[in-house]
Amino acid sequence: MGTASETHAVLPTTDFQRLLEALSMKGYRVVGPTVREGSVVWETIRQVSDLPIGWRDQQEPGRYRLEHTGSNDIFGVVHGPQSLKPFAFAPREPLLQIERSKNGFTTSSTFPQSEKVAVIGARACDLAGLAVQDRIFLEDAYRDPYYAARREGLFLVAVNCTRSLTTCFCASMETGPRVSRGFDLALTEVDDSFLVEAGSEAGRDLLSGLSLPPASEDLIGEAGSRIEACARNQVRRLDLARLPQALYEAHEHARWDEVAGRCLACTNCTMVCPTCFCHTIEETPDLSHQQSTHVRLWDSCFSQQHGYIHGKNIRPTIKDRYRMWLTHKLASWIDQFGTSGCVGCGRCITWCPVGIDLTEELPALLTSGVQSSIANQQVGDP
Amino acid sequence: MSESEAQRQRPRLAVVKFASCDGCQLSILNLEEDLLAIGQALDIAYFPEASSDMKPGPYDITLVEGSITTAEDAHRILAVRQETKALITIGACATAGGIQALRNWADVESFKQTVYPSPEYIQSLSTSTPISEHVHVDFELWGCPIDKHQLLRVITDLVIGVQPRLPGDSVCLECKRRGNVCVLVAKGIPCLGPVTRTGCGAICPGMGRDCYGCFGPCEGERKGPGLPPNTDSLATRFHQELQLIPVEVVRRFRGINGSVSPFRTESEIWEKKT
Numbered sequence: 001m002g003t004a005s006e007t008h009a010v011l012p013t014t015d016f017q018r019l020l021e022a023l024s025m026k027g028y029r030v031v032g033p034t035v036r037e038g039s040v041v042w043e044t045i046r047q048v049s050d051l052p053i054g055w056r057d058q059q060e061p062g063r064y065r066l067e068h069t070g071s072n073d074i075f076g077v078v079h080g081p082q083s084l085k086p087f088a089f090a091p092r093e094p095l096l097q098i099e100r101s102k103n104g105f106t107t108s109s110t111f112p113q114s115e116k117v118a119v120i121g122a123r124a125c126d127l128a129g130l131a132v133q134d135r136i137f138l139e140d141a142y143r144d145p146y147y148a149a150r151r152e153g154l155f156l157v158a159v160n161c162t163r164s165l166t167t168c169f170c171a172s173m174e175t176g177p178r179v180s181r182g183f184d185l186a187l188t189e190v191d192d193s194f195l196v197e198a199g200s201e202a203g204r205d206l207l208s209g210l211s212l213p214p215a216s217e218d219l220i221g222e223a224g225s226r227i228e229a230c231a232r233n234q235v236r237r238l239d240l241a242r243l244p245q246a247l248y249e250a251h252e253h254a255r256w257d258e259v260a261g262r263c264l265a266c267t268n269c270t271m272v273c274p275t276c277f278c279h280t281i282e283e284t285p286d287l288s289h290q291q292s293t294h295v296r297l298w299d300s301c302f303s304q305q306h307g308y309i310h311g312k313n314i315r316p317t318i319k320d321r322y323r324m325w326l327t328h329k330l331a332s333w334i335d336q337f338g339t340s341g342c343v344g345c346g347r348c349i350t351w352c353p354v355g356i357d358l359t360e361e362l363p364a365l366l367t368s369g370v371q372s373s374i375a376n377q378q379v380g381d382p
Numbered sequence: 383m384s385e386s387e388a389q390r391q392r393p394r395l396a397v398v399k400f401a402s403c404d405g406c407q408l409s410i411l412n413l414e415e416d417l418l419a420i421g422q423a424l425d426i427a428y429f430p431e432a433s434s435d436m437k438p439g440p441y442d443i444t445l446v447e448g449s450i451t452t453a454e455d456a457h458r459i460l461a462v463r464q465e466t467k468a469l470i471t472i473g474a475c476a477t478a479g480g481i482q483a484l485r486n487w488a489d490v491e492s493f494k495q496t497v498y499p500s501p502e503y504i505q506s507l508s509t510s511t512p513i514s515e516h517v518h519v520d521f522e523l524w525g526c527p528i529d530k531h532q533l534l535r536v537i538t539d540l541v542i543g544v545q546p547r548l549p550g551d552s553v554c555l556e557c558k559r560r561g562n563v564c565v566l567v568a569k570g571i572p573c574l575g576p577v578t579r580t581g582c583g584a585i586c587p588g589m590g591r592d593c594y595g596c597f598g599p600c601e602g603e604r605k606g607p608g609l610p611p612n613t614d615s616l617a618t619r620f621h622q623e624l625q626l627i628p629v630e631v632v633r634r635f636r637g638i639n640g641s642v643s644p645f646r647t648e649s650e651i652w653e654k655k656t
Contacts, residue, residue, distance in 0.1 A: 038568035091559040265610040266576035271558030287419040317608035
C-alpha cells in the first residue's frame with residue numbers, strides 16, 4: 001500500500017463505458033440496476049444508458065417512489081427491493097435430479113454452472129448482507145455447494161453511498177455507508193467523476209488494465225466528506241446494546257399483539273432481507289413417476305408451512321411468526337452466528353405493504369410494558 | 383402385468399360442469415403435450431367439453447367445475463358424488479361460488495325481471511354456492527381459471543396415490559421469488575397479493591398490475607383469531623394510505639372469491655361504513 005493517491009484512481013463519468021467494456025473483456029456478464037415498474041431491478045446491462053441515470057428513489061415505510069431529477073448522476077438510486085441475495089442464494093435452485101431405476105432410484109446433482117457475473121452498484125449494506133450469507137452458507141461443516149458455485153463467479157463493483165434514504169440505518173449498524181470489505185472495486189460518485197479503489201486482487205488487476213490517472217487528494221477528501229455527511233443524515237437507528245438478552249425478556253410483551261394486528265404475514269420483509277436464508281424443498285415428479293426434480297425455494301418464517309412440525313404448526317398465529325422473525329433477526333442470530341442478522345438497509349421497512357418499521361418496534365418492545373393478556377391463549381391450528 | 387392389463391387398470395377420469403364459464407376445463411385442454419401423458423396415465427372416460435364419447439361411471443377421479451345455482455344442479459351434484467371415489471373442485475366457481483356469488487348480496491328476482499322478457503321460464507336459486515356446501519370434496523383447486531401446472535400436480539399425486547398438497551402462501555412470496563417489483567409499495571395500487579393464495583405464478587403483479595384475489599384467501603379460510611390472512615390490516619391500509627373510500631374497499635374484497643371468509647366478512651365490515 002502506498003499513499004492514498006497511489007491506490008485511488010479517477011474515472012470521469014463520460015468514460016464509465018470503459019469500465020463496462022473492461023469487465024466484458026474479462027468474460028463477465030455485467031449486471032446493474034435498471035428502472036422497471038417504478039423501482040430498480042438487477043438486469044444485464046451493455047451500456048451506461050441502461051443504468052438509472054438521473055433517477056433517485058424516495059423511500060418511507062410501505063412506500064417507494066422513483067423521481068427523475070434530470071441530473072447526470074448514474075447512481076442516484078440507492079437501492080431497489082433486491083439485495084445481492086438472489087445472485088448466490090437463488091430463489092429457485094434445483095438440487096437433485098432423481099430417476100427411477102430397476103431396483104430403486106438414482107440421483108444426480110444439478111450444480112449450477114459457475115458463471116462470471118460482475119454486479120455494478122452494490123451498496124455497503126448489500127456487501128454486509130452477503131457477508132452474513134457467506135457465513136451461513138460457506139463456513140462451518142455444512143458448506144453449500146450450490147451457493148458456493150454461484151458465489152465464486154461474482155465480481156462486485158460497490159458504490160459508496162453519498163445520499164441516505166429516510167429508511168436507512170446502516171450507520172448505527174456499523175455496516176455503511178462506506179464499503180469497507182468484500183468488494184473488488186469501490187466507486188464514489190463525485191459530481192462528474194468517480195473515485196475508484198480496488199479491494200481485491202481481481203479488482204487491482206482490472207483497475208491497472210484501465211490505466212486511470214491517480215485521484216487527487218482533493219477528490220479523495222471530497223468523497224470522504226460526502227460519505228460522512230450521508231452517515232450523519234440518517235434519521236433512523238437501531239440500538240443493539242442490550243441485545244440479545246433484552247429481546248428474550250420481552251417475549252410476553254404486549255407490543256407483539258399490537259404489531260400482529262398490523263402484520264400481514266405476507267413474507268415481504270423476509271424476501272427483501274439481504275440475510276434471510278430460509279428455504280423449503282419441493283419435489284416435482286412427472287406424471288409417469290419415472291423422474292423427479294428436488295428443488296430448493298425461498299421460504300419464510302412467515303409462511304404457514306414453515307412452522308409445521310410433525311403434525312402440528314408450532315407458529316400458527318401472525319404474532320408467533322412476527323416474534324419469531326424479529327427475535328431471530330436481532331437477538332438469537334447473535335447467539336447463532338456471532339453477528340446481528342440486520343445490516344440496516346431498511347428494505348423490510350419500505351417493502352412492507354403496511355409499513356411496519358422494526359426501528360420503531362424494537363424500542364417499543366424494549367420499553368418495560370404491559371405483559372400480553374393473551375400470551376397463553378390457545379389458538380387452533382390452521 | 384401385461385401392457386393391456388395396465389391400460390385397463392388406469393384410473394377413470396370424469397370432468398363435469400355446473401354454473402361456470404368453462405375456462406377451467408379449457409385449462410385442462412391447454413395442458414397440450416401433457417395431455418398425452420394424462421391420456422396414458424388415466425382413462426379419460428367422461429369429458430363432454432373434449433369428446434362426445436361419454437362413458438358411464440363409476441369414476442375414480444371427478445373434476446368438478448362450476449357452482450350450484452339451480453335446484454336441478456343441487457340434485458345432480460349428489461349423483462356426481464355417488465359416482466366417484468375422489469371429487470376435486472376446479473376453480474373459483476366450484477371452490478368458492480365464483481363471481482356469480484355476488485347474487486348472494488342481491489335480489490335475484492329483480493335481476494330476472496330486468497334481464498329476461500319472460501322471467502317465469504328462469505328457474506334459478508337465489509344463491510350461488512360452492513360444491514363443498516353440498517357434498518364432501520376431497521381436494522379444492524383455486525383460481526379463475528385454475529393453474530394448469532397445479533392441476534397436473536394434483537393429478538400426478540392422485541395417480542400415485544398420495545394426498546395432494548399445494549402451498550397456501552401469499553402471492554407476495556412468489557412475486558419476490560420472481561423478482562417482481564411490488565405494485566402496492568412502488569405504485570400505490572391496492573393489490574390483494576398479501577392476502578391471496580399463491581399458485582398463479584404472480585402473473586398480474588408480474589405485468590405491473592394488482593392482484594384481484596382470484597386464488598382466494600391465503601392459508602384458506604381463517605379459522606381463529608390472529609391467523610392469516612390479515613384482511614383487516616390490508617383493508618385499513620387501502621383506506622387510510624391509498625385513499626380508497628369504503629365502497630371501493632368493499633369491491634376489492636367482493637370479487638371472484640367474494641363469498642369466501644375472510645374476504646366476505648371484510649367486505650361486510652366495510653359495507654357498514656359506506
